[in-house]
Amino acid sequence: MKTYVARIARRVAPRTVRNLEALSDLTADHGEGPLRFVAYERELQDLRREVDALRRDSRRVAELYDVVFEQARRDAAERGVAPTPDREVTDRAVAALEERLESEKGRGTATQEPGA
Numbered sequence: 001m002k003t004y005v006a007r008i009a010r011r012v013a014p015r016t017v018r019n020l021e022a023l024s025d026l027t028a029d030h031g032e033g034p035l036r037f038v039a040y041e042r043e044l045q046d047l048r049r050e051v052d053a054l055r056r057d058s059r060r061v062a063e064l065y066d067v068v069f070e071q072a073r074r075d076a077a078e079r080g081v082a083p084t085p086d087r088e089v090t091d092r093a094v095a096a097l098e099e100r101l102e103s104e105k106g107r108g109t110a111t112q113e114p115g116a
Contacts, residue, residue: 010017023034076082 006017073082
């Protein structure tokens, strides 16, 4: 009777039978089978919740930084000590920093051993 039902199931729903056989093989191989996948799904959901919480926290930190720096800028402007940006000085500083980073990058790759 069991083989008769199995033959009918293979004719009616061959893909479903293959999926069930694959799950059966997983259960036999690992002893846990679908329960392991359920545990992985739960762990994945927990990790997603944690990542979402970290994103919210990061956004809050960025907002607090914005508030603090905006308040500091306003206070400095009210006291008349706000710095005036100088585009040329900034451009030179950025260029010097980029040059320094490139030279350090070049030294770092030259001092490494091949295959390290």
